[in-house]
Every structure is written in C-alpha cells, then in structure tokens.
Amino acid sequence: DGGITQSPKYLFRKEGQNVTLSCEQNLNHDAMYWYRQDPGQGLRLIYYSQIVNDFQKGDIAEGYSVSREKKESFPLTVTSAQKNPTAFYLCATGDFAGANVLTFGAGSRLTVL
Amino acid sequence: AQSVTQPDIHITVSEGASLELRCNYSYGATPYLFWYVQSPGQGLQLLLKYFSGDTLVQGIKGFEAEFKRSQSSFNLRKPSVHWSDAAEYFCAVGVLGGSNYKLTFGKGTLLTVNP
Numbered sequence: 735d736g737g738i739t740q741s742p743k744y745l746f747r748k749e750g751q752n753v754t755l756s757c758e759q760n761l762n763h764d765a766m767y768w769y770r771q772d773p774g775q776g777l778r779l780i781y782y783s784q785i786v787n788d789f790q791k792g793d794i795a796e797g798y799s800v801s802r803e804k805k806e807s808f809p810l811t812v813t814s815a816q817k818n819p820t821a822f823y824l825c826a827t828g829d830f831a832g833a834n835v836l837t838f839g840a841g842s843r844l845t846v847l
Numbered sequence: 848a849q850s851v852t853q854p855d856i857h858i859t860v861s862e863g864a865s866l867e868l869r870c871n872y873s874y875g876a877t878p879y880l881f882w883y884v885q886s887p888g889q890g891l892q893l894l895l896k897y898f899s900g901d902t903l904v905q906g907i908k909g910f911e912a913e914f915k916r917s918q919s920s921f922n923l924r925k926p927s928v929h930w931s932d933a934a935e936y937f938c939a940v941g942v943l944g945g946s947n948y949k950l951t952f953g954k955g956t957l958l959t960v961n962p
Contacts, residue, residue, distance in 0.1 A: 738890075765948065767949065767950075769952075774856070774954060774955075775954060776937060776952045776953055776954035776955050777891075777937065777952040778952075779949055779950075779951070782947070782949055784946060784947055784948070790947060792949070822888075824890060824891070826891075826950075828948065830948060834879050834896075834898070834941050834943075834948060835881070835893055835896060836881075836893075836950055837893075838883075838890035838891040838892075839890050840889055840890045841888070841889065841890050843888070
C-alpha cells in the first residue's frame with residue numbers, strides 16, 4: 735500500500751530529552767512537511783523539504799531540527815530547546831505533478847512530562 | 848504573507864440540516880485553496896481543492912465549495928449533514944514562493960452533529 739508512516743503514534747518523554755519522530759513515505763513524492771497541531775491553533779508549519787539534502791524553516795522552527803538524506807524519509811527531532819513540545823505532530827508529502835495537494839500521515843502525539 | 852481565517856470555532860447542526868463553513872483568505876494572487884477534514888486523533892483528509900476555472904468545486908462525501916474572489920472567500924457547503932460528518936474542518940491556502948510550496952491553514956472549525 736502506498737502511504738505515509740509516522741512512528742511512534744504515541745511518545746512520552748521527560749523534560750530536557752531530545753526525541754525524534756519518524757516519517758517515511760512510499761508515494762514517491764518530492765516534498766515533505768512537518769506541521770505541529772495544538773488545540774484551537776490549527777496546523778503550523780515547522781520545516782519542509784522540496785528535494786533531498788535541502789530543507790527550509792517554517793513558521794515555528796525554533797527548537798526543532800530535521801534532515802532529508804533520502805527521498806523517502808524526513809525525521810523530525812524535537813530538542814530540549816523547544817519550550818513547549820507537547821503537541822500532535824503531522825507529517826505530509828506533496829506531489830506537484832499538477833496537483834499541489836498535500837497528503838498527511840496519521841500523526842504522532844508527543845507528551846513531555 | 849498569506850493567512851487564512853475561519854471565523855467559526857465551533858458549529859452545531861442537526862442531522863439532515865444544511866451546513867456552511869466559512870473561510871476567508873489573504874493572498875495577493877490567485878491562490879490554491881483546499882478544505883481538509885480531520886477525525887479525532889487522525890491525520891487530515893482532503894475534501895476538495897480549487898486551482899482555477901469553475902468557481903464551484905465538488906468534493907468527496909457530498910461537499911462542495913465556492914471560490915469568490917471579490918470576497919476572498921472559499922466557503923464549504925453540504926446540503927444535508929450526516930452524523931458521520933462530525934469532525935474538525937480546516938481551510939488552507941497553497942502558496943508557491945520561488946521553488947518552494949507550502950500550505951497555510953486556518954485554525955479550524957469543529958462540527959458537532961446532533962441526532
């Protein structure tokens with residue numbers, strides 16, 4: 735099945751620890767995105783990547799880092815510098831062969847204790 | 848910078864009633880416009896999109912939306928709501944800047960459906 739796999743679905747961490755969220759896709763889409771969702775805030779863009787080995791900061795990149803070493807993978811690290819990391823994180827991919835539509839994964843919920 | 852406003856945080860309708868969810872956008876050129884739906888704890892599913900052409904677009908699950916350039920709006924409608932439509936709905940604008948493309952989302956409208 736083609737799709738986007740985010741793991742883990744639920745993650746608990748202690749304050750001060752870095753955590754890495756995985757996003758893998760087999761849709762052969764060039765672009766990948768990370769959004770953060772908080773209640774009543776909608777989705778806010780953290781980082782995005784249009785091609786391998788290149789990525790751009792979104793609106794709320796502080797305290798986060800990413801890498802894009804393979805087309806299929808775009809992991810997000812939530813560092814200890816992120817002041818309020820508890821949130822729902824959504825990964826998406828983009829196919830721009832005439833569509834400009836983003837396809838979303840099922841999300842990862844991070845809770846920092 | 849582009850922005851999206853969804854004025855209604857929460858809407859409650861009765862099953863079988865009609866529905867309209869409002870969306871206003873701010874962007875200098877003709878945008879790509881989208882409506883997505885999200886069930887609790889899940890990812891987002893695309894309902895419909897507008898790029899150009901006919902300003903009334905049809906989507907999945909019986910939804911439609913109308914692009915009105917003069918009002919900078921892209922409201923979502925459904926003639927008869929089903930209980931399964933209860934979810935959160937997000938309007939988004941797609942913007943191409945150079946070779947970079949991204950979606951900006953509104954804060955969402957939570958739909959409750961009463962039996």
